[in-house]
Amino acid sequence: MNSEFDYIIVGAGSAGCVLANRLSENENNRVLLLETGGSDKSIFIQMPTALSIPMNTDKYAWQFHTDPEPYLDNRVMHCPRGKVLGGSSSINGMVYVRGHAKDFDEWEEHGAQNWSYQDCLPYFKKAEQWYLGGDTYRGDDGPLGVNNGNEMKNPLYRAFIDAGKEAGYAFTNDYNGAQQEGFGPMHMTVKGGKRCSTARAYLDPVKHRKNLTVVTKAKAQKVVLENKVAKGVQYRVGGNVYTATATTEVILSAGPIGSPHLLQLSGIGDKSHLEGAGIECQHELPGVGQNLQDHLEFYFQFKCKQPITLNGKLGLFSKALIGARWLLFKDGLGATNHFESCGFIRSKEGVEWPDLQYHFLPAAIRYDGKSAFAGHGFQVHIGHNKPKSRGHVLAKNSDPDTAPQIQFNYLQHQEDIEGFRACVRLTREIINQSAFDDFRDEEIQPGSHIQTDEQIDAFVRQAVESAYHPSCSCKMGEDDMAVVDSQTRVHGIQGLRVVDSSIFPTVPNGNLNAPTIMVAEKAADHILGKEPLSKASAEVVGDSQWATRQRSASF
Structure with missing residues (x-):
């Protein structure tokens, strides 16, 4: 299991399964996909109406909790995240919302170049199989089934x-x-009466590929760094620790809690925080774990x-x-x-x-x-859904099994x-x-x-309860608190990317599974060095008198 791959993806969730599919399309790319959880074949995952069960089951979800939230009467809030093939797309409510077009224009205004709505729309369409057929806005031949x-x-x-x-x-x-x-x-990621997670839509059809290795029950410990170059990933299966080497890139898709935590465990983050947690700083990047947002x-x-x-x-x-x-x-x-x-x-x-x-x-x-x-x-x-409050995810110590401190400041x-x-x-x-x-x-x-x-x-x-939409903790951009650039590459580290909802600069108005899948589709082209899909020129309809009225029956 101490093997060499071209790409190592940490996390088989909403983004990781997409990347595993797209990066392994070229049979010359050797791809390793690591997932801490196991199979997603439970009836409670596959049957849409049973959605409340997997997110509250230790087997399928990290049962994270926040520190007492000071502006919510010191309540401790539940923050479950997927721990199963498909990640949070296997435990979520299956609601399919892309977000408003202006949300993605806002990303570009925050420094995420070429992530405007018209840049992102082609990738939303690429991912989707809309049950009513494709048009200017909807896709008709993508892996992800969507209906009503x-x-x-x-x-x-x-x-x-x-x-x-x-x-x-x-x-x-x-x-x-x-x-x-x-x-x-309202629209949902259900196909043929079954949950259409990214495990089902993207991973199941390509598991047979000889150049794709999927290892479950594998807990990533840290990214192996040499002179600010990502060389591989150290991970544990059972009581054994292994190191997989990446000849091209390591991609973290462990989610808005897992990805910043893993960067910090690897010595990437705010120097004073890392030293206080007993972690040697390998690369100072103060924005890691900051800018945390939720609905x-x-x-x-x-x-x-x-x-x-x-x-x-x-x-x-x-x-x-x-x-x-x-x-x-x-x-x-x-x-x-x-x-x-x-x-x-x-x-x-x-x-x-x-x-x-x-x-x-x-x-x-x-x-x-x-x-x-x-x-x-x-x-x-x-x-x-457009909160101004910001929080953080911070490693408490160097032990990968110690859950990080989570504070949203709701x-x-x-x-x-x-x-x-x-x-x-x-x-x-x-x-x-x-x-x-x-x-x-x-x-x-x-x-x-x-x-x-x-x-x-x-x-x-x-x-109030969390809508289970944590994000933005490794934000994309070019300012001092940005963690990745517009190509999803970690600033200052060669061969390392983050691709999941943690890289959103701001949280969109809607559920996060759809934009996370879109981000992974777009990032896959960046990783493979492909030309991006042609920019759209789709009309966006809104109230032209928004500045002076709160509602209108027609625009």
């Missing part, structure tokens, strides 16, 4: 969209197309007048029927993540593009799959607090539109008594 689940059969999904329209917001038929802003159907959200829950919600499907008999149908036919309620309608709006006038995101769910239920109350209900997940910034006040007030207005009159009953959470700024702030501090 059960086509919003439950009437509550359309009630949510109609309520958004009644409240004065636009309708968008495709928020991943020209117009993100508005209310419409927060809470559930706005209501009781439902009609017995049409998923709360009526939580009994053992109902679950057995759903599971049996899925096993036999790969359809029905087992074949969806249940987030089938959504909304993207702006929190206030003067915000140029959407900073609030809605996931609608025809159930009142927690992420751990437990019912919120006895009876029928529905909820909408709402969060402020709601440190006043604008984030105000964003969540808007979440409460705007959502309450939307749900109280006439479209919900036949369904809406008592407000469960926050509760109608929560009205003032002070009451909302106190509720939010106690109710």
Whole structure:
């Protein structure tokens, strides 16, 4: 196992599986893919409706926790990350959101050259197999299957969209197309009724390649450096430690927690921090582990007048029927993540593009799959998605088995607090539109008594949860705190790259699996020295009067 390869990829997750596929297309490239976890073939991973199980299972996820968050009443927050083939794409909610076009233009403004929306769109399309066929914005022959689940059969999904329209917001038929802003159907990475993780989409079809070696249960210890050149990776399988040599490059795709931690364990990071952790500094790069960002959200829950919600499907008999149908036919309620309608709006006038995101769910239920109350209900997940607050990931010592310190500093910034006040007030207005009159009953959470700024702030501090979108901890750019350049190469180290959501300069308005896959597709061309795909010239639709109004039914 002390072998030589051209490329070593650490982490078989949303980015790593993409890279393993693309880099091994050339049979002359010897590629090693290292993954700490194991097989993704569990029914709980493959069946979309079981999404709450793998992220809460030690076997499939790193069960990271933050230090007490000082602006959330010192709450300790859960931060699970994938530890299985497919990484977090095997444990996530399967929601497919690319982000707003302006999010990627923002990346370029932060120094990520040639990462504008028009640069990135061709790679989104390359990755995707959209169930309605390709067009200017959507791909039709990529590995990643994307659809709308059960086509919003439950009437509550359309009630949510109609309520958004009644409240004065636009309708968008495709928020991943020209117009993100508005209310419409939501998309998911499900294909043939099964979770379409990157393990399934990118890795399974190429496992047979003789030039691709996949080693599971392999915990990376550090990058082997010689005179600021990455020579390989030291990793452990069971009780044995091995060293694999890379003749061309080492690529870290261990995620927004794992990649900065591994860089620090390898002696790359802020010198004073490394020395304090007992790690010899090999290369000073102060931005490693800094700029950490995440999305927060809470559930706005209501009781439902009609017995049409998923709360009526939580009994053992109902679950057995759903599971049996899925096993036999790969359809029905087992074949969806249940987030089938959504909304993207702006929190206030003067915000140029959407900073609030809605996931609608025809159930009142927690992420751990437990019912919120006895009876029928529905909820909408709402969060402020362009946070100003920043945190860090820091190695505590030189032991790879010691989890790093994680601190997001959630709601440190006043604008984030105000964003969540808007979440409460705007959502309450939307749900109280006439479209919900036949369904809406008592407000469960926050509760109608929560009205003032002070009451909302106190509720939010106690109710918000991570949306599981950590990112930006090895940001791309050219400033003093950037970790990688626009080619994803680690500044100052030869033969070493980082390719995953940690290199985002800023967090996009949306879930992160889609942009992470896009980043890996684009980075693969950089790594292989290919000409980038031709820049797009797609129209982007937004409100031209954003500076003076918060909503518009049409643009």
